[in-house]
Amino acid sequence: MSGSSRDAILSRIRHANGGRPYDPARQAVVDARLAEAPPGVIPARGQLDPEARLALFIDMATRASATVVRVSNYAAVPEAVADWLRQNNFPATLRMGADPRLAPADFGATALDVTTGASSGGDLNALSHAEGGIAETGTLMFVSGPGNPTSLNFLPENHVAVVAAGDVVGDMEALWSTVRSREGKGQMPRSVNFVTGPSRSADIEQTLLLGAHGPRALHIIVVG
Structure with missing residues (x-):
């Protein structure tokens, strides 16, 4: 124009x-x-006590074709990842970032072949840490950075996402407030991605196809 x-x-x-x-x-x-930056209209759906909010998040994520498991602490994450890969007959390989929140997770105690850094598209399995979860839709928020390269969210066939139970909030606006308070006013990560379930499309003849634009499978590990 x-x-x-x-x-x-x-x-x-x-x-x-x-x-x-x-x-x-x-x-x-x-x-x-x-x-x-005043918030807009906040739906009442996610305004629950923490445990009910987490239950809603898990229910909505499951409805979106994700699988969810809860573990008590980060030390239990490696075995949870290995279990899920084994149960689905996926290779025992894993590409992940260097998120400091995963420092207590000793992947060396498993049989997994773990590599770190961004994915170039040849990885079958990847793990990243979500910034938080949104209870009302079962959605995960991922922010880019060295700890969680954005390529891990989209290029591998299977995506394992770790999220802390305390970071599951009722609505999207609450997560934006968290990012703003951490980054500072006017500063944001280079990219912010919202993921609800595995990638899918029904554009061709209304036939649902998983993995159309990203991972075919999404497994969420809730810590705490």
Whole structure:
């Protein structure tokens, strides 16, 4: 759209709602909203006590074709990963990042062949740590960085996601607040991805196909 066309459209909109270019009062409203980042309408669905919220998250994630297991601490994560791979007859290989939250997880105690770093597309299994979970939809939030390369979320066939029980919140807005408070106002990770279940598509003849744009399987390990 050319500048003159855009200006003409915006001019008609301003005329319709009684506005004028560079209106100080309207600009102040915009500036305040950007500065405060107020939340929108928050559904009541996820506003539950922690255990009920976690139960809703697990239920919704399962409905989205993910599998979920709970472990008491990070030390139990390696065996949980090995168990899931073995139960599904997947190779005992794993590509993962270097998230410091996984430091207590000793993968050397398992028979898994573990490599670290971003995936180039040749890995069958990957593990990453989610920033948090959203109870109302069973969704995971992943933020990019050396600890959790984004390629691990999408390129391997099978994705194992670790999330702390205390990081499962009721709604998306609560997770955005967590990221903002950690990163600082105006600073965000290079990418933020929301994942609900394994990749799927029914674009061709309305036939559901898993793994259309990413992993065929998503296994969630809830810690705590």
